[in-house]
Amino acid sequence: MPTKTAQRPADGKQPLHTLSVATPDADHDVAALLMQAEFALGKGDLRAAQKGYAKASQLSSDPKVAERAVGLALALHDSAAAQQALARWKVLGADEAGLQRARAQIALDQGRTEDAQKALMALTERGSKQDWQRFGKVLLGARDAAQAGQLLEKIATPQRLPKDELAWLAMSELGQKLGRYAYAQQIADIAAERFRSSQTYAWAAQLHAQRGEDQKALALYAKAVSASPQDLDVRMAYAGLLAKNGDNQGAERVLAKGPQNSRSFAARAAFAARTQDLPALKRIYGELRKAPDDVRESSYYLLGQLASLLDKPQEAVDWLAKVPSGDEHAFDAGVRRAVLLQQLGKPAQAHALVKRMRDDHADKADVVQRLDQVDAELYMRGGDYAKAAVAYTRALSADKHDAELLYGRGLAYAEAGDIDAAVADLRAVLRLKPDDINAVNALGYTLVDANRDLDQAEKLLTRAHAAQPDDPSITDSWGWLQYRLGHLGKAEAALQASWKMRPDPEVGAHLVQVLLDLGKRTQAGEVYRDALKLDPDNRHLLALKGKL
The missing domain is CATH 1.25.40.10 (Tetratricopeptide repeat domain)
Known part of the structure; x- marks a missing residue:
């Protein structure tokens, strides 16, 4: 501690009061200019940023500031500003590769191909990996792809490229991007032969496949x-x-x-x-x-699909139940699980699952409609046609003109015995889609099966049969029509053809009826037994049991 009291200056002022500090204005404050330029960059204003860096480069002795000014001018394709900044960068000690790269870009912008080639040749003269990377960036940034492609072929020749497979691959890919496909393939093929690596072989293969x-x-x-x-x-x-x-x-x-x-x-x-x-x-x-836990856990949906394909429905259900709610396949997994539960004879569980999914997606009208359709299809599979029609009606509440849903409800009404409603829906489908041959066939068959309006049914099925003569369902409808018309020989021929193309319980029932009417009881019994193996509970077959 001092032992004497400090003496005040004679004029009574503190030393800092007499200190004079020179404060530059904004146009001469390097730090301020750089800060303003960076703020401009942050807002995406390249022009203001370039001007800020250009001013700062004239005041600063740091070559990086001038280099930044050059880069921004080139990004703006402002050749005049780029040349001015380049001159300053050179004075401050720019590296030769950076100068040549900038000169090439300026020349390309100005359309001076020869000058650009000269600068790019100088840039790649040393053959270093970094120089070839700079070369590629210059051509990628060129506004004229054709001009860039010409320079690529002239400069990046097999004789000049370095002993680096990545450089060869990069030049081949650059050729591909610039539309120089023959060059890209040539470089890729030579690289594959020279380096014999997986990468070069695969890239050359990819290009050949594209060709x-x-x-x-x-x-x-x-x-x-x-x-x-x-x-x-x-x-x-x-x-x-x-x-x-x-x-x-x-x-x-x-x-x-x-x-x-x-x-x-x-x-x-x-x-x-x-x-x-x-x-x-x-x-x-x-x-x-x-498989390891992470692979197996990310493949629950695939495991469910495989189990289903291998006829392991219960295992499939178990796997699908593990699919996480956030998985991209979660919805499909739920729908598939419901179908499999129905297949396993657990319809109540199947419908309960669909209801839970419906509640979970209550705010998504399109998903709710899809789930109502799934519910209807499950009822169809279970033979509960009245409930299927109700579910289809619920699905149609979102769009009463949905042809697919109207078609499904029409089939449900037909199976439930409500022929008038079925015919109305199927006619509505044909108004929406006049060329839908499946709907033409369905309406014709519904009329035939109900044994009504056979003239109209004949017109419909003649049209369907002419459009798709080899379709087993249409051939069955045609044969059943012939039966209703009393043409037993034609009916037998058509139904035998349909049965041969695709053995189906309902087709079998139709064929059995015709064979019985023709007195061919032995053949009828054989077809009946074969059809019953396909579906022992088929109502059309069971209705014929007494006749046999």
């Missing part, structure tokens, strides 16, 4: 998989091309080797399902059940 040269692509993909058998992306690409060319089994085999995830399991299942390859589906199902 429709699938056989060349397949050969290259095979080499890519051989070079890197653990690369799932390459195996997926190879498998996809095999499947496109009809080799679904080969596609599944390619994916079966190596690491697996939910994506590969899904693709394998799809390829196997296309050819109904049950052994492959069983193998995939077994593998997926034993």
Whole structure:
């Protein structure tokens, strides 16, 4: 501590009061200019930002400020501002590569192709990876793709490119983006031959596939998989091309080797399902059940699908119940589960599930309508046609002119015996969709089955039969019409053809009736037994039991 009292200045002022500090104005304050420029950038105002950096570069000795001013001017394609900033950057000590890149961009903007080529040649002279990256960015930013493509082919030749496979791949991809497809393929093919890596083989294969040269692509993909058998992306690409060319089994085999995830399991299942390859589906199902927890948990929906395909409905229900509510397949999983519960003889559970889903989506009219339709279809499957009609009516409340729902309700009314309502709905469908042959056939058959308005029914079914003579359902309707008209020979021929094309309990019942009327009881008994195996509870067949 001082032992004497400090003396005040003679004039009575503190030292800071006599200090003079020079404060620059806004146009000469580098820090302020840079701050303003960054604020402008934040608002997306490139023009104001460039002006701020240009002013700051004239006051600052930092070359990075000038470089920033150059970059913003080039982004704006302002050649004059870019040249001015470039001159300042050069004075402050710009690196040669940066100068050549900027000169090339300015030349490209001004349409001076030769000057741009000269600068780009100088830029890539050293052959470093970074310089070729700069080269690619210059051409990507060019406004004239044709001009950029010409320069790419002249400068990025196989003789000049560095011994770096990524540089070759980048130049090939750049050629593809600039529309220089032959160049892109040439560079890719040479790279594949030179580097023999999975990446180069796969890229060359992809380009050949895009050109429709699938056989060349397949050969290259095979080499890519051989070079890197653990690369799932390459195996997926190879498998996809095999499947496109009809080799679904080969596609599944390619994916079966190596690491697996939910994506590969899904693709394998799809390829196997296309050819109904049950052994492959069983193998995939077994593998997926034993997969790591994260893979299995993200594949509950797929497990449910596989179990269903393998005729394991209860297992399918159990898997589908595990699909999380946030999963993209959650809705489909719920619908599929309801169908399987119906199939398992648990209709009450099926309808209860649909109701819960309906309540969960009460605020989504389109989803509610879809669920009402599902409910109706479940009732149809269960033979409860009156309730099916009610569910269809509920679904139609959102759109009374929905042709698909009207068609479904028409069939439900017909099965329930309300022929007038069925005919009204099916006629409404034909007003909405006059060329719908399924609706034409349905209306014709409904009239025939009710044995009414046969003249109209004959016109409808003649039209349907002419449009689709090989459709088993239409052939059945046509045969049943002939029976109603008393043409037993024609009826037998049509119904035998329909039965041969697609054995169906109702078709079988029609054929049995005709054979009985023709006195062919032995044949009728044989068809009856075969049809009963398909559906022992079919009401049309059971109605004939007494006659046999």
